[in-house]
Amino acid sequence: MKYEAVIGLEIHVQLNSDTKMFCDCPNRPGDEPNRNTCPICLWLPGAIPRFSEEVLEKATLAALALNCEIQEENAFDQKVYYYPDLPKGFQLSQFHKPLARHGWVDIVDEEGRPKKIGIHQVHMEEDVAKLVHETEGRTPISLVDFNRAGTPLVEIVSKPDIRTPYEAMEYIKALRSQIRYVGSAECSMEQGTMRVDANISIRPRGSDEFNTKVEVKNMNSVHNVGDAIAYEITRQAERVDAGEAIVLHTRLWDPDKRITTAMRGKFEGPCVPDPSVPRITISEEWLHDVRSRLPEMPSQKVERFITQFGLTRDEAVLMSAERDLSEYFEAVTAYAVSPRTAFHWIATQLLPALKERDETIAVTAVTPERLAALLAMLEGDKVNARSARDVLSKLFESNDAPEAIVEQFGYAQVSDTSELEGIVATVLADNPQAIDDFRSGNEKALGFLIGQAMRASRGKANPKLIRDILGQKLG
């Protein structure tokens, strides 16, 4: 393609503080409508906003997670526009004095090269109320649910450093992982706790000009962001090739038709310094205190998992993508289970099983302690791999110790040589053809015989011993 895209993302993240931003109402937008409201978030006459320190902490942690410089002087501005979801007639946001500037996120581009995506600024703002339109009935009415009004958001504005849909998706994933690590937000696009708007323009490859951009909204998954950007790049390229000019406007991604459509021009109001929320001065001491609560970040953890546990880079990236998962992995290894076994079982058995059951690693009944006990039995030849898989699925349903489950259901591996020799003798007697095949050089026949012996033991034989005994007999 002869064009190159210039992409910047504006990402709104809903912070998971206990309270709203300027009052003590619970930060739970999903509750029964208008339950979590008070004179301040309803902005009844005489109310004065009262800025929450908890929100400042969560926002600061998020900004630090994105390598930003926290600004000493913070202030709020009024973004003025009129809409029924905005009880004040303005939204409290930070325009002139944002919380943080000059951050970055590390990604790896399509060619496997490391790339830094710059962050212009991170600022705090309050969310608006939710409108519910009742169109059935004789008179259509609009209802307002103020539960979400005044809940805390941070907006993360990237620099126009992104060039491809792939880079955009990698940036979102890395940013999401880092913010989740510090515990400031859930960052779920599907559940609306993270909203991504993309500013896209194109230019001839090799040029360094910035052309008129188009804003695309309404993507509800990371993949949709990639698809919407790809669509928009193609659309703009076709327009430019047809000799049309790109005009500044906003488009909506239609996830069903998989296209973007132009939206009615949005009115952009002014940003006026707010006189009621006083300026916030962030002291060195306070910042130091918040900084000391930063956990080990994913990129550091990857390096440590490689050197400490001997994981490959891909494995280490997988195990550190989410903080809960990384802590789970480390907790299992702490129980004298080899890191490789722990990685293998978590990646190939536990995670799919959790997904199937719609559980999360943080709350599952399969605690690190219980998984470790199972894996210890596996490594100690007390159960074989096949039985261990069965035991794992039982761990989800019962609170019994893995040892008790093995005992109760008879999963213990048979390693008694005389018992195994008896089984092998029977198998050999029943399968003379397989013996002949093996002796005439067909290696597959050995696998068949091992399979028969395992079946005869109802899956409990130690497969390694079976193989040894067969080897001796057929020798």
Added chain:
Amino acid sequence: MTRDIFIHVDQDPPAAVRGGSLEGLTVSIQPNMSVRGWPTEAGSVALERYVALEDATVIGRLRNAGAVITGSTRMNELGFGVAGDTAHRAVSDGAVNVALVTDTMGEARLSAAAAALYGFKPSYGIVSRYGLIGLVPSMESFGIIAKTPTDIGAVLQAIAGHDDRDFSMSPATLDFNDPASRPATSATIGIVREALEMLDPDEARAFTAVVTRLEETGMTVRELSVEDYGLFPAVHTVVGSVEASSSAGKYDSVRYGHRAPASKNWNDMYLQSRAESFGLMVKTYLFQGAYFQFENYEAFENACRIRSRLVQQADALYKVADFILCPTLRNGMPPSDVCTVNDLYEFCASALPANVTGHPAMHIPGVLFGRETDPGFTLCAPHLGDVRLVSFASYLMNVAEGAK
């Protein structure tokens, strides 16, 4: 209590708290100060039938100190303007001891001056604004009108002090026991040259008489300069109207107040409801604010910059002077004639600088010459100089009483 003074009278006030510093004191408020269960329409159709859900911080403090809140006096729409205010009449008629008013551009002092009373605006940020339905958050304050500085001081002491519900308050608190606040027998009083240059010959003569009289009572009077003094009204009107436009944005008819019937959609609902809600003065002011917000933001930024410079220049006066003396009322215009935004700014020109700077200011009625002939004057003090100012006013009153 007459209906032309009071818009609401508490028929069944709670029993006064015994033993408090304000025991037995009666206080009127305005209907933009929240008292749970009281009609709180702030003189505007925009707040039609609005009843406050909780008490303003100030109300709780007054009641805890033993005061009885008797009712609310009539006020101009949203506190903008002076023509409809009746608070001073409640005091001069003897209906209450003290009236609380909203002071955004000098109202407490100007109303007091119209009735030969004391009128006081405290330092910005020492009295909680929680529950005050204001219009210009960075300039407005509860103001106090009373017959004596003693009553003003007592009320101030009861209502001042930090409130968790108002984060815009100053972290500093007033010290009512500070020995430096004891009545001074001498003080250096500054007069601002640029303020005097604005007076017409009659006003200048009256002002010079005050200065002479103060010198006779042992005060040192010094002429000082605030280079940009003439910009106070412009800064007030630009910043004030922008803040008013934002503050009044909440009157959208969605949650409370007047809603125009049968609107096609919500844009229509806003336009209709707001058109029916606001009077001409407020509309003009809101339009002006919207103009600076949307069309001439640079002028607003300049006004904010000039405001900080004015605060610095005003602060600097107090390196030399203990108090600044200025006229309160300009000659000529009675409050009832104030019916445009321009009239209002003209009327308030001498009083509004204290709202721009956040300094405390008190109107002192004609104690120096006898009340009938003397319109009185205003004394301003540095930020947090409230207690000294009240004490000094008491001293002047005593001197005058002694001279009789």
